Amino acid sequence: MNTYEAMLLLDNREVKKGWDGLKEKVDGVLKKHGAEIIVAKRWDERKLAYEIKKQRRATYYLAYFKAPPESLAKMNFDLKLSEPILRHLILRVEEVPAEAFEPEKEFQVEASSDSEGSGASKVDAVEEAVDQEEVVVEEVVEAVAVEEIVAEAAAPLEADGTEESSSTTPESDEKSE
Template sequence: MNRYEALFVLIPSLTEEEVKAAIERVKGVIEGNGGVVDNVDEWGKRRLAYEINKINEGYYVLCNFTSNPELPKELDRVLRISDNVMRHIIVNLD
């Protein structure tokens, strides 16, 4: 089991319920594949360093989790196809 950190940026036009649903979807992928979510830190809306698709803001979420080495590949796939996620990165902390 390795420790990982996933940071993803959601589009800012989402409602509070849609943000919670997106976070729960990520947690569901992690826990559904044998991982353990250690911490979810919602940073909220922040200004982006550069404009992405004519959008200047994003809703940042940081998620720390522990899992086997195959899970980040699946999480990356899910985040890539999600329409609500603008950018994401998954980092191995070990």
């Protein structure tokens, strides 16, 4: 059996419904294929670089496990079909890093954000404002594109109108003299 590292991006809607149930579901998919989980940790919730399945944020989940190499194909297939998993990557590692066995920091982050007031909510508010700004920018770009299409459609009509009016311009008067 080889040792593997799995990084999964989990749907935040599912995480908010209940972390324990989601963790059991993800671990169950791994164990179903003969994986022996060494250590598994929930990481941060982060903003994604681009949308995945219409989600802009995801919770990272890191797991180290031992599994037979022939089980990876089926494991990857099941992870891909699992609803709460947005993306996953499994890599073979020689050994589990020592940092993986350190206590989880998620509880420290949650406790410190409560004592600081609403530090985490401020970050969420800023990120939400940025998301809304992106939507507004997209709408403005679409409006400009529509205006350009209208201007292009009106250009032939204006060109026809300018030819008729050019006969009364001072230049045409000079030519007739």
